[in-house]
Amino acid sequence: MTTHPRQHRRRTTPILWFVAAVIILALAAGGTWWFFWRTNGERPALQYVSTLAGIHREFGEPFGVAVNGSDIYVSDGDAGKIWVLHNGSPTIFAEGFGTPSAIAFNKNGDLIVADSGSHTIKLLNAKGEVSVLAGIVGKAGFADGNAANSLFDAPIGIAVGEDGKVFVADTYNDRIRVIANGQVTTLAGGLPGFSDGAGKDARFHTPSGVAIWRDKLLVADAGNCRLRVVEPDGLVWTLAGDGTDDRKDGSLASASFVQPTAVALDANGTIYISDGNSIRAIGGEPFPLVRTISGKYRTGLRDGTLSHAKFNRLSGLAITADGSLIVADSENRLIRAFTPNASGHQITPDEITALRENAAEFRTMQPPRWPYDPPDAMRDVAGTLGEIRGEIPEQKVTARFHNGLDIAGSYGETARFVRTEKVLRPIAAENFGTLREFIRMPTMGYIHIRLGRDVSGVPFNDARFHFEKDAMGKLTSVRVPRGAVFKAGEAIGTLNQMNHVHLIAGRSGTEINALDALIFPGIADTRPPTIENVTLFDENWQQLETTPAAQRIKLSGKIRIVIRAFDQMDGNSERRRLGVYKVGYQILNGDATPVSDIKWTIVFDRMPSVDAVRFAYGPGSHSGATGETIFNYIATNEVEGETFREGFLDVPAMNAAAYTLRAYAADEFGNTAYKDISFEVTR
Numbered sequence: 001m002t003t004h005p006r007q008h009r010r011r012t013t014p015i016l017w018f019v020a021a022v023i024i025l026a027l028a029a030g031g032t033w034w035f036f037w038r039t040n041g042e043r044p045a046l047q048y049v050s051t052l053a054g055i056h057r058e059f060g061e062p063f064g065v066a067v068n069g070s071d072i073y074v075s076d077g078d079a080g081k082i083w084v085l086h087n088g089s090p091t092i093f094a095e096g097f098g099t100p101s102a103i104a105f106n107k108n109g110d111l112i113v114a115d116s117g118s119h120t121i122k123l124l125n126a127k128g129e130v131s132v133l134a135g136i137v138g139k140a141g142f143a144d145g146n147a148a149n150s151l152f153d154a155p156i157g158i159a160v161g162e163d164g165k166v167f168v169a170d171t172y173n174d175r176i177r178v179i180a181n182g183q184v185t186t187l188a189g190g191l192p193g194f195s196d197g198a199g200k201d202a203r204f205h206t207p208s209g210v211a212i213w214r215d216k217l218l219v220a221d222a223g224n225c226r227l228r229v230v231e232p233d234g235l236v237w238t239l240a241g242d243g244t245d246d247r248k249d250g251s252l253a254s255a256s257f258v259q260p261t262a263v264a265l266d267a268n269g270t271i272y273i274s275d276g277n278s279i280r281a282i283g284g285e286p287f288p289l290v291r292t293i294s295g296k297y298r299t300g301l302r303d304g305t306l307s308h309a310k311f312n313r314l315s316g317l318a319i320t321a322d323g324s325l326i327v328a329d330s331e332n333r334l335i336r337a338f339t340p341n342a343s344g345h346q347i348t349p350d351e352i353t354a355l356r357e358n359a360a361e362f363r364t365m366q367p368p369r370w371p372y373d374p375p376d377a378m379r380d381v382a383g384t385l386g387e388i389r390g391e392i393p394e395q396k397v398t399a400r401f402h403n404g405l406d407i408a409g410s411y412g413e414t415a416r417f418v419r420t421e422k423v424l425r426p427i428a429a430e431n432f433g434t435l436r437e438f439i440r441m442p443t444m445g446y447i448h449i450r451l452g453r454d455v456s457g458v459p460f461n462d463a464r465f466h467f468e469k470d471a472m473g474k475l476t477s478v479r480v481p482r483g484a485v486f487k488a489g490e491a492i493g494t495l496n497q498m499n500h501v502h503l504i505a506g507r508s509g510t511e512i513n514a515l516d517a518l519i520f521p522g523i524a525d526t527r528p529p530t531i532e533n534v535t536l537f538d539e540n541w542q543q544l545e546t547t548p549a550a551q552r553i554k555l556s557g558k559i560r561i562v563i564r565a566f567d568q569m570d571g572n573s574e575r576r577r578l579g580v581y582k583v584g585y586q587i588l589n590g591d592a593t594p595v596s597d598i599k600w601t602i603v604f605d606r607m608p609s610v611d612a613v614r615f616a617y618g619p620g621s622h623s624g625a626t627g628e629t630i631f632n633y634i635a636t637n638e639v640e641g642e643t644f645r646e647g648f649l650d651v652p653a654m655n656a657a658a659y660t661l662r663a664y665a666a667d668e669f670g671n672t673a674y675k676d677i678s679f680e681v682t683r
Contacts, residue, residue: 045340046293046306046323046324046325046338046339046340047305047306047339047340047341047342048303048304048305048306048338048339048340048341048342048343048344049294049303049304049305049306049308049309049336049337049338050303050336050337050339050342050343050344050345050346050347051303051334051335051336051337051344051345051346051347051351052072052085052088052326052334052335052336052337052344052345053074053085053088053089053090053334053335054090054332054333054334054335054355055334055345055347055351055354055355057333057354057355058083058090059074059076059078059079059083059090059333059334059335060076060077060078060079060081060333061076061077061078061079061330061333061424061442062074062075062076062077062083062315062316062328062329062330062333062334062335063075063076063077063100063101063102063315063316063328063330063424064100064101064102064103064113064114064158064262064315064316064328065103065316065317065318065326065327065328065335066103066104066105066111066316066318067105067318067319067320067321067326068105068109068111069321070086070087070321071084071085071086072084072085072318072320072326072335073085073093073103073111074090074316074328074335075097075100075101075102075103075113075316076100077099077100077101077116077117077330077424077482077483078099078422078424078442079095080095080096080097080098080099080100080117081093081094081095081097081100082094082095082097082100082103082111082113082124085335093124093128094124094128094130096130097113097115097117097118097122097130098115098116098117098118098119098120098137098483099115099116099117099118099154099422099424099482099483100113100114100115100116100117101113101114101115101116101155101156101157101158101482102114102156102157102158102159102169102209102210102262102316103158103316104158104159104160105160106160106164106166107160107162107164109125109126110123110124110125110126111123111124111125112124112133112158112160112166113158114155114156114157114158114168114169115155116154116155116156116171116481116482116483117154117422117482117483117485118135118137118138118483119135119136119137119138119139119140119141119151119152119153119154119155119483120132120133120134120135120136120137120152120155121133121134121135121152121155121158121166121168121179132148133147133166133179134147134148134150134152134166134168134179134184135147135150135151135152135155136148136149136150136151139151140152140153140154140172140463140481141153142170142173142175143184144177144183144184144185144186145183145184146182146183146184147179147182147183147184148182150184152168152170152173152177153170153171153172153173153481154171154172154481154482154483154484155168155169155170155171155177156169156171156207156208156209156426156482157169157171157207157208157209157210157219157220157262158210159210159211159212159217160212161212162212163180164180165178165179165180166178166179166180167187167210167212167217168210169207169208169209169210169219169220170189170207171206171207171208171426171481171482172206172466172479172481173189174189174190174191174192174193174203174204174205174206174207175187175188175189175190175204175207176188176189176204176207176210176217176219176230186199186200187199187217187230187234188200188202188204188230188234188235188236189202189203189204189207189236190202190203191203192204192205192206192223192468193205194221194224194226194243196228196236196237196238197235197236198233198234198235198236199234199235202230202234202235202236204219204221204223204224204228204236205221205222205223205224206221206222206223206224206426206427206479207219207220207221207222207223207228208220208221208222208260208261208262208426209222209260209261209262209263209274209316210263211262211263211264211265211271212265213229213265213271215232216229216230216231216232217229217230218239218263218265218271219263220260220261220262220263220273220274221241221260222259222260222261222426222427223427224241224243225241225243225244225245225246225256225257225258225259225260226238226239226240226241226242226243226257226260227239227240227241227257227260227263227271227273227282239252239282240252240253240255240257240282240290241255241256241257241260241290242254242255242256243256244256245257245258245259246258247275247276247278247280247292247296249280249289249290249291249292250289250290251287251288251289251290252282252288252289252290255289255290257273257275257280257290258275258276258277258278259275259276259426259427260273260274260275260280261274261275261314261315261426262274262314262315262316262317263317264317264318264319264325265319266319266323266325267319267323268283268284269283270282270283270284271283272317272319272325273317274314274315274316274317274327274328275314276295276313276314277295277298277299277300277310277311277312277313277314278292278294278295278296278311278314279292279293279294279295279311279314279325279327279338280292280293281293293306294306294307294309294311294338295309295310295311295314297310298310298610299311299312299331299508299509300312300509300642301329301332301334301347301352301355302347303336303344303345303346303347304342304346306338309336311327311329311332311336312329312330312331312332312508312509313329313330313331313332313425313508314327314328314329314330315327315328315329315330316328323340324337324338324339324340325337325338326338330424331507331508331509332355332509333355334347334355356507356510357443357506357507357512358512359512359513359516359517359605362443362505362506362512362516362517362518363516363517363518363519365419365443366418366419366420366488367488368518368519368520368521369416369418369488369489369520369521370407370418370520370521371407371409371415371416371417371418371446371492371501371503372407372409372413372414372415372416372501373414373416373489375416375489375521376521376522377521377522378520378521378522378523378524378571379407379408379409379520380407380408380571380572380573380576381405381406381407381408381515381523381569381572381578382406382407382408382500382576382578383402383404383405383406383500383502383578383579384402384405384406384513384514384515384567384578384579384581384604384668385401385402385403385404385405385511385512385513385514385515385579385604385607386401386402386513386579386604386607386608386616387401387402387578387579387623387631388400388401388402388579388613388616388617388621388622388623388631389401389402389623389624390622390623390624391621391622391624391627392613392614392617392618392619392620392621392622393619399613399614399617399621400610400613401607401608401610401612401613401616402579402623403504403511403607404445404447404502404503404504404505404511404514405502405503405504405505405513405514405515405518406500406501406502406503407500407501407503408499408500409495409499409500409501410495410499411455411495411496411497411499412454412455412494412495413494413495414491414492414493414494415446415449415491415492415493415494415495415501416488416489416490416491416492417441417444417446417486417487417488417489417490417492418444418488418503418518419443419444419488420485420486420487420488421441421442421443421444421485421486422441422442422483422484422485422486423439423441423480423481423482423483423484423485423486424441424442424482425440425482426482427479428440428441428479428480428482429451429478429479429480432451432475432476432477432478433475433476435448435496435497435498436448437449437450437451437496438451438502439451439480439492440504440508441486442507443505443506443507444503444504444505445502445503445504445508446492446501446502446503446504447501447502447504448495448496448498448500448501448502449492449493449494449495449496449501450493450494450495450496451465451478451480451492451493452464452465452467452478452480452492452493453465453475453478453493453494454494455494457475459475460491460493462491464480464481464484464486465478465479465480466478466479466480466481503518505517505518506606506607510606510607511606511607512605512606512607513581513604513605513606513668515581515668515669516605516668523569524569524570524571524669525567525569525570525667525668525669525671526570526669526671527567527568527569527570527667527671528665528666528667528671528672528673529565529566529567529568529580529665529666529667529671529672529673530565530566530567530568530665530673531563531564531565531663531665531673531674531675532564532565532566533564533675534561534562534563534564534661534663534675534677535561535562535564535632536553536555536559536560536561536562536677537559537560537562538557538558538559538560539557539558539559539560539648541560541619544559552658552678552679552680553677553678553679553680554679554680554681554682555649555651555679555680555681556651556652556681556682557651557652558648558649558650558651558652559636559648559649559651560618560634560636560648560649561585561634561635561636561649561661561663562618562632562633562634562635563583563585563632563633563635563663563664563665563675564630564631564632564633565580565583565631565633565665565673566578566579566580566629566631567579567580567581567665567667569667577629577631579604579623579631580604580631580633580665580666580667581603581604581605581666581667581668582600582602582603582604582605582664582665582666583600583601583602583633583635583663583664583665583666584598584599584600584601584602584635584663584664585598585599585601585635585636585649585661585662585663585664586598586599586661586662586664587649587654587659587660587661587662588659588660588661588662589657589658589659589660590657590658590659590660592660595659598662598664600664600666601635601636601637601638601639601647602616602633602634602635602637602638602639602640603639603640605640605641606640606641607641608639608640608641608642608644609641609642609643609644611644612639612644615634615637615638615639615644615645615646616633616634616637616639616644617631617632617633617634618632618633618634619632620632633665635663636648636649649661651681654681655681656681656682656683657680657681658678658679658680659678659679659680659681660676660677660678660679661676661677661678661679662674662675662676663675663676663677
């Protein structure tokens with residue numbers, strides 16, 4: 001029998017209504033559950049970030065944190081010390097470590113330390129006495145067996161189980177190791193890479209943090225941008241992260257991490273992950289999600305609400321008895337606290353300024369030299385901090401600031417460190433095989449270099465550079481372990497096709513103009529900048545006529561001043577055009593007496609905020625490897641450090657009279673140029 005279409009609809013309609021009703025009820029129940037969970041559940045109410053310690057520069061690089069009663073212990077990777085914070089006041093508990101990283105207490109109250117710089121796991125008792133728990137001091141390698149004869153390669157992560165077992169993220173061996181009963185065994189991992197699986201079949205890449213999770217182990221797998229799980233039998237599976245280098249919230253499988261470094265759990269089972277400049281969390285929601293609870297903005301330093309706070313390379317995590325989260329903000333050299341209430345110290349702008357080295361202080365840190373040999377032979381400066389890279393068209397911003405100093409060399413020439421430093425970042429070398437290959441040291445960065453290899457790509461005979469190869473024997477990446485020390489003058493690698501070292505001065509996120517911060521033998525600049533022209537615009541970017549120069553122009557309304565200028569140093573070729581150090585302007589009366597002092601509005605003493613490019617440079621600005629170099633500085637705007645704002649010459653606020661606009665451009669060596677435009681204010 002054939003069913004009439006209308007009869008079919010009448011029969012199915014009740015079924016559809018029933019399904020819809022079930023869905024609606026489920027959503028309503030789920031919503032109620034969600035509301036109850038968020039308002040009455042056990043989710044910790046962490047709401048504020050404060051600065052707990054370090055505002056007086058006590059720490060060189062806080063990395064690991066651990067809680068014992070009311071005291072907080074901190075490892076200082078740069079200084080090789082362990083600090084204890086008692087009522088927020090830091091004092092040295094022990095010193096003499098290589099590069100201490102993660103720390104954790106055992107049930108006896110001993111502090112277990114992953115000493116990356118000495119390739120060992122150490123034990124620090126309550127008296128401050130240090131002994132080696134496993135590994136051989138100063139000897140990197142891989143060996144299981146008796147703890148005294150075992151070998152590690154700059155281990156970073158540490159966790160201690162209730163049974164006393166010590167779990168180690170043996171970072172550059174890409175393994176998870178266990179120390180128990182005087183023996184060291186490998187629980188999982190082996191070759192670098194990514195693979196879930198059992199024991200040695202699993203692969204990690206630069207695992208940096210571990211934490212006990214029920215009967216399992218959580219692993220912050222930094223190089224794979226994932227959070228991994230290791231079962232008691234060594235089976236490895238991925239809990240969260242899709243492997244892309246990004247900060248993306250969402251489901252466990254679809255979320256992305258930047259570089260997970262440490263992991264910790266609170267009493268309610270919420271998992272916290274330090275991930276670049278952010279704190280991520282899993283838990284406290286009705287469904288398992290990865291969410292960014294703080295640090296959604298770019299690198300910086302700011303206390304306050306979780307949505308407001310800023311950080312700079314977060315590392316160790318620890319949970320206090322009251323559920324507060326303690327965080328090592330490594331690049332800011334501070335210990336920060338996440339708490340339910342705004343009761344802690346809120347760092348002030350003056351304290352932030354005092355934390356950062358200024359150029360005069362920076363110059364005293366190492367003897368002067370160039371990044372080549374001979375160290376005192378003058379080289380051509382090809383680019384300075386603050387220059388535009390890319391182009392600003394009329395309606396679109398496609399540009400960025402240059403954050404360093406380009407020092408020209410020859411293709412394949414050996415580049416050298418300009419100061420003695422040790423590697424502190426778990427992943428310090430990046431962009432292998434590209435033109436932007438680089439290594440980041442604590443206060444210096446070096447870009448455009450074949451790290452650790454000669455002009456033919458053959459690795460140096462230097463064990464501090466760890467190369468990886470594919471199945472065909474081709475080099476695929478290089479790592480430089482945390483704790484590796486390089487002295488001034490030692491080779492970094494060789495110049496690639498960019499034919500210069502891009503030298504970054506200053507800590508990451510607080511870069512300083514290298515011509516201010518470093519001394520280069522024989523460097524000289526007796527040439528003032530060149531001001532090509534000064535152009536006036538109204539507030540709608542309509543250009544005003546400023547020629548002929550002998551004719552006084554009449555102004556009204558709000559005016560933008562744009563100065564097209566460039567600089568050159570002694571020894572530069574005529575085609576070389578560098579950015580200027582600062583620009584500004586001054587208004588003079590008709591008789592040439594100043595109405596006000598020079599207003600220096602754009603100053604490149606430090607790296608500006610990345611959002612300030614369109615405030616510093618006007619349309620037509622362009623600089624890069626190809627094309628004409630044009631620097632159109634918007635002198636009525638203000639750009640300096642993290643401060644940037646739009647500004648105008650407020651003509652309506654001026655008396656009706658004749659004036660001179662004097663536009664200025666200056667370089668780092670005190671040479672100043674100016675150009676005058678006569679104008680008249682009328683009513």
